Amino acid sequence: MITVAVDCMGGDHGPGITLPACQAFLAAHTDAQLLLVGLPEALKDFSHPRARAVPASEVVGMDDPVEVALRKKRDSSMRVAIAQVKDKAADVAVSAGNTGALMAIARYLLKTVPGIDRPAIATQLPNARGGATTVLDLGANVDCTAEHLLQFGLMGAALVSVLKGHDEPTVGLLNIGEETIKGSEVIKQAGELFQAAHAAGHLNFHGNVEGNDIYKGTTDIVVCDGFVGNVALKSSEGVASMISGFLKAEFSRSIWTKAAALVAYPVLQALKGRLDHRRYNGAALLGLRGLVFKSHGSADAFAFEQALNRGYDAARNKLLEQVQARIAKTAPQQAVDTGAPVPAELAAHH
Amino acid sequence: MITVAVDCMGGDHGPGITLPACQAFLAAHTDAQLLLVGLPEALKDFSHPRARAVPASEVVGMDDPVEVALRKKRDSSMRVAIAQVKDKAADVAVSAGNTGALMAIARYLLKTVPGIDRPAIATQLPNARGGATTVLDLGANVDCTAEHLLQFGLMGAALVSVLKGHDEPTVGLLNIGEETIKGSEVIKQAGELFQAAHAAGHLNFHGNVEGNDIYKGTTDIVVCDGFVGNVALKSSEGVASMISGFLKAEFSRSIWTKAAALVAYPVLQALKGRLDHRRYNGAALLGLRGLVFKSHGSADAFAFEQALNRGYDAARNKLLEQVQARIAKTAPQQAVDTGAPVPAELAAHH
Structure with missing residues (x-):
């Protein structure tokens, strides 16, 4: 029960x-x-x-x-x-x-799980493949370090593997270009941490992705800080609502376009269904x-x-156990691998 | 000529x-x-x-x-x-x-104009009001200080007043909530600089805006760092292209929906025209x-x-003269107003 x-x-x-x-x-x-x-x-x-x-x-x-x-x-x-x-x-x-x-x-x-500095909010956004992309963080953390971003990636992977029975979901790091030279200092460092975690078998890191990849469904998970995630989400909502407003305005322009709207009604309903964010409600x-x-x-x-x-x-x-298992397996390892300024005993007791 | x-x-x-x-x-x-x-x-x-x-x-x-x-x-x-x-x-x-x-x-x-540390890229995005919102920066600067963001705001105001004959265009600071307590440290500091510039009559600052405000057309100009701006732009493109893909898929599903597409054709063309990013091509x-x-x-x-x-x-x-005039009027003033660590003589020769 x-x-x-x-x-x-x-x-x-x-x-x-x-x-x-x-x-x-x-x-x-x-x-x-x-x-x-x-x-x-x-x-x-x-x-x-x-x-x-x-x-x-x-x-x-x-x-x-x-x-x-x-x-x-x-x-x-x-x-x-x-x-x-x-x-x-x-x-x-x-x-x-x-x-x-x-x-x-x-x-x-x-309180937070050992090895996690900051909790994150993960949500799902519909993608062009007919599925959903899990994006985190969405507003809980505005100033993030590279280590925080890696933790988000690990937690996102646990979430998707639990909710979708998908053992090694792919993780993308949100950046402004696919080349690793682009991006802010934090993102560049995070890219290195993600690569190390991938090499160690802790994470299925796809590489850098851009804003449009969220909706293409390039990766199962997209990681970013909460500020960027919130802006991406709100901008997307803004565009979708502008397009829907334009569509309504154009279909109600004249008696002819209103007739066209009746004919196109089933198609427009199907479109609405595909974009229905209510289906994806429930952020972790x-x-x-x-x-x-x-x-x-x-x-x-x-x-x-x-x-x-x-x-x-x-x-x-058992998402909780999955997150804890992934973090426990990875966190002390990461601290050693990356030379991050976290003493092993602190990482263990955190 | x-x-x-x-x-x-x-x-x-x-x-x-x-x-x-x-x-x-x-x-x-x-x-x-x-x-x-x-x-x-x-x-x-x-x-x-x-x-x-x-x-x-x-x-x-x-x-x-x-x-x-x-x-x-x-x-x-x-x-x-x-x-x-x-x-x-x-x-x-x-x-x-x-x-x-x-x-x-x-x-x-x-070289840069005196008083400007970093050039920015400003583009226009269509908004629900039937006009366009000018957004900057879009990728030139990934790690920005509050002073840089203020400079973007001043330059954006010069651009819009020149291109649209709009003397005091409104400027919004892209943030994750309308309350000034939200956002990263840099954004909070920038909010204070913008308010001081507004009080001094250098800028028509509307306040914080969110991602969806770009497309609502809440302000004439939206200021953000280049990383956030690029993500907002790419995410928006991603949503628009996903919606357009869904619309095509739904209209070509069967012979009936294909007939509906023919009937709805003029409406869909009008929609396409409204969203035509080619009209807004040309970033400054x-x-x-x-x-x-x-x-x-x-x-x-x-x-x-x-x-x-x-x-x-x-x-x-004469955009160049307009930008220089706005910066010259504001920049030394800002350095004094805000206690920013820029000596007046440096600001003048910069």
Whole structure:
């Protein structure tokens, strides 16, 4: 039995979408049970033999500063949900709340895995091959060292091998040119670390990739710092929404184009389906001593259910153990290989 | 009379596209003359009363390393074209050659404007408002300080005010959140410099923007370092090309969808027109003591003509003087305002 702790209050819509998603999730997974965390009043009408309410008296707002979420709202639904994972009452926690607060609370309560300096956020983006590319980091870490980037690569590989049963997923390092001479100092150093890890059999490193490779699906995983990842993601969303706006405007220009839209409707629906980011909802917070998944704040019930599915799959396939195993195998080795200024005993106890 | 020096050999296609573009350009601008730089053999069939061939014995290849372009090929068409600007024989140079080589040679021959540490590359991207957003830097500078970013903002403002007759264009600083607390250390410092410049009346600073704001058209100008700018651009291209691939695949799925494509054809053509990046071809190399414009390497004749137009407009509207005036007005002031570690005399002679 897999137990998922759900922050039912998080996101733009709260229980209005999280509870229907929980019902659908329970119906689809007979070996799963849910801990529904939230204000008792909001949960009182929900009833299912495999669900139990866990009360929380506060809610982290989407605009709450991290400090408020972490220091003031100590009984928030977000924090209580993560506490279930810490206390081993749940295998994984899922929340659609504010990303900064979620990462801060998760990090504070769960701590990082030995060998990991900084947790990362990994998400999936659709690619032209009809699959999805896993990209990390997406906003948790803005100033990264080469070692951090390598850790992201190792964690991303563990995530993809667990979620897709794909033993040696390929990893690309996001850069501005395929030649190794390009890029910033940190990226150049990271390229060397990735190559060393590849040579040691710790990682299937493809080499440098560029922004468009995310959507080509050149590699299973694309690694970058959180600033660059966030800009890539937001720019992509911007283009997609501009194109969709143009398409709408052109199809509603005249009675003729409106007729054309009717004829083209099934094609446009199929296009929409292919680009439906709701299918890929559910980003993993990696590098913590417990599993936490983040749903998009504006998720609807379908999208939130995907985030629950992803968290459930990760727990069932023992993502936590996989990440720890990969890091344990690699981290001390890397510290020696690369002459990184991390004494072996520090790496081991970190 | 405006004189444009054209590197006729640059780009993926060379004279096959640059020469037809030159013909069209000359027909459209009766107050312009061209210096056609290239291998004499390649230029021998071109004849126009307002065009003159300038021989060059070498060509910089699209894959040539910067060192080779700069140190070995001293009589390349790219270098000779830029030398026309240095020697005041031309007002502006335009090339579709390799970006790294173009920037290195331009910087070597022309030097930077006083007060500018690093030249930048500024391009235009279409936005949802039906206009274009000017984004810089796009690949010239990977590790930037806050002062560099401010200089990019000032140069971008000069460019847009000259090309669009728009006196106080708005400037946004690309970040990962609208709150000033987010972002890397460099971005936070840059935010303070931009605010000080705004307060001093040197710049119309809008505040932080995110990746999607490029395509929303939130500000006239978006400033970022070259690494982030390149990733944003490439990611955007990746999404656009994935969507266009999906659209083609869905429309060619069956005889019915093919019929729908015929009906929707005018709409799809209009969409294509709106997204046509060829219209925005012609990136400015800013911060040099001479005007240089860069065409996309894969430009066709129509696109290359746009780059010629852009260079011509910049020369006619005295972009160089505008950039210098803005920098001269602001740079020493900034050094005092911000307590930046640049002594006033250094800033003045830089």
